[in-house]
Amino acid sequence: MIDLTLDGRPVRVAAGSTVAAALAIGGDGTSRTAVGGARRAPLCGMGICQECRVTVDGVRRLACQTLCAPGMQVETRP
Amino acid sequence: MNADVIIVGSGIIGAACADELARRGLEVLVLDDRRGGATAAGMGHLVALDDNPAELKLSDHSIGRWREWARDMDQGCAYRNNGSLWLAANEQEMAVAEAKLKTLREAGMACELLGAEALRATEPELRDGLPGALKVAGDGILYAPNAARWLLTRGGRRIAERQGRVAAIEADEVRLDDGTRLRAPVVVLANGIHAPELAPDLPIEPKKGHLLITDRYPGRVSHTLIELGYVTSAHNASGPSVACNIQPRPTGQLFIGSSRQFGTSDPAVDGPMLARMLRRAVDYMPGLAKLNGIRAWTGFRAASPDGLPLIGEHPRRPGLWLAVGHEGLGVTTAPGTAELLAAQLFGETPPFAAEPYLPERFLGARDAQRTSIPSEAGR
Numbered sequence: 116m117i118d119l120t121l122d123g124r125p126v127r128v129a130a131g132s133t134v135a136a137a138l139a140i141g142g143d144g145t146s147r148t149a150v151g152g153a154r155r156a157p158l159c160g161m162g163i164c165q166e167c168r169v170t171v172d173g174v175r176r177l178a179c180q181t182l183c184a185p186g187m188q189v190e191t192r193p
Numbered sequence: 194m195n196a197d198v199i200i201v202g203s204g205i206i207g208a209a210c211a212d213e214l215a216r217r218g219l220e221v222l223v224l225d226d227r228r229g230g231a232t233a234a235g236m237g238h239l240v241a242l243d244d245n246p247a248e249l250k251l252s253d254h255s256i257g258r259w260r261e262w263a264r265d266m267d268q269g270c271a272y273r274n275n276g277s278l279w280l281a282a283n284e285q286e287m288a289v290a291e292a293k294l295k296t297l298r299e300a301g302m303a304c305e306l307l308g309a310e311a312l313r314a315t316e317p318e319l320r321d322g323l324p325g326a327l328k329v330a331g332d333g334i335l336y337a338p339n340a341a342r343w344l345l346t347r348g349g350r351r352i353a354e355r356q357g358r359v360a361a362i363e364a365d366e367v368r369l370d371d372g373t374r375l376r377a378p379v380v381v382l383a384n385g386i387h388a389p390e391l392a393p394d395l396p397i398e399p400k401k402g403h404l405l406i407t408d409r410y411p412g413r414v415s416h417t418l419i420e421l422g423y424v425t426s427a428h429n430a431s432g433p434s435v436a437c438n439i440q441p442r443p444t445g446q447l448f449i450g451s452s453r454q455f456g457t458s459d460p461a462v463d464g465p466m467l468a469r470m471l472r473r474a475v476d477y478m479p480g481l482a483k484l485n486g487i488r489a490w491t492g493f494r495a496a497s498p499d500g501l502p503l504i505g506e507h508p509r510r511p512g513l514w515l516a517v518g519h520e521g522l523g524v525t526t527a528p529g530t531a532e533l534l535a536a537q538l539f540g541e542t543p544p545f546a547a548e549p550y551l552p553e554r555f556l557g558a559r560d561a562q563r564t565s566i567p568s569e570a571g572r
Contacts, residue, residue, distance in 0.1 A: 150409075150444050165408075165487040165488065168408055168485065168487070174483070175408045175410075175484070175485040176485070177485075
């Protein structure tokens, strides 16, 4: 199992899980806030739609294309 | 008659012409086939270019209009008067910046030279070692599709819109591909690269460009950053070329351009060309390489042989008016284009000389008297 942090809260996922999976397991599944204020969530799951952009250890990444790693800090807000 | 004027194309040029003519009391019908054009694909950079005095006059006048209109535009138009910085990469380009400063100042425009230190303080993301830049304060940005929409709707009911593809224009009749026939005494072609389909003698060629947009990184860049090579070398060759052009959007996203390719109408993103364009931008702003690009696309500029648009009546097709060939400057120069067209149509003295933009320079001398609408006809 891998322990990481999602918006300051601890999340435990199976090894090999993507960050998109961690969003679903440890949060409400959403990844970011659109310009208009609405929350957005992973859609395509294959790196095309760009809806799952999150900040991982300070860098903008696609949650569905990023594997969870121990101690990873994932932020979905603001 | 279905309208006083039929305009083909509801991009920024068609919209500005519709707005100008409707404000003068004409009933305007705007046709668009929704193929999309440069308005939807471009950066929406309002930039004064000075390759020649006519280009500078048209762009400077138009940018002034946008600044006035911005007070009434909605938030969706995303207008910002953020200014442009023309980046000099070496002493030779710094000399070009100084010459440009002189030209723009003589035209009465607010601009200043920034030395290396001032440039670093203004845009800290730029790489070390740039000798300076020319800041053009009046330049800006907007979101052109929404600005076109705003122009088409701000005037109330005099502008009607209809979706349809024009198959042919014969005298005062416009025939759609579904067989519908529409008539108006004045027809304006404002459909950019598609104009030669309806007027094959127009010397308009598509010039392909690429753009990429990043995720949101607010506060990293404030001005639109363009390399001076954009005018001195990069885009003056006839072959494919790239130039650094980085524009901050109000959302915090960054637009990255630009590329130019002739002789292709393939809209697919050209990987090697996109890579070359991004490398060029990274040369100027190394931190770009670590940012997340979320989408890349292409568009086609409608280029005329001398880089200036064709604005006026077709010399051998009475009633057919042209507002095409704006290349990469259509969003910037839409307001001035509309004013020049309207002044000619109403037989008025234009706000500045219309001659450099007349279609006659490519299409030959006029063989019929120009169609005009007397000013008192404005209802």
